Amino acid sequence: xxxxxxxxxxxxxxxxxxxxxxxxxxxxxxxxxxxxxxxxxxxxxxxxxxxxxxxx
Numbered sequence: 552x553x554x555x556x557x558x559x560x561x562x563x564x565x566x567x568x569x570x571x572x573x574x575x576x577x578x579x580x581x582x583x584x585x586x587x588x589x590x591x592x593x594x595x596x597x598x599x600x601x602x603x604x605x606x607x
Contacts, residue, residue, distance in 0.1 A: 573588065573589060574586045581596060582597045583595065590606050591603055591604065592605075
């Protein structure tokens with residue numbers, strides 16, 4: 552849960568480098584922001600809600 556909190560809190564500033572918690576942040580040509588944290592990936596596109604998908 553701590554990693555997911557960092558993911559959700561870190562979307563304000565998308566960084567192209569690894570942040571604490573080993574998450575990699577990036578965006579695509581449609582303006583969607585992503586955070587890849589190993590077991591979980593989270594993304595949010597303009598006008599949408601944050602989606603989180605984790606390996607089970």
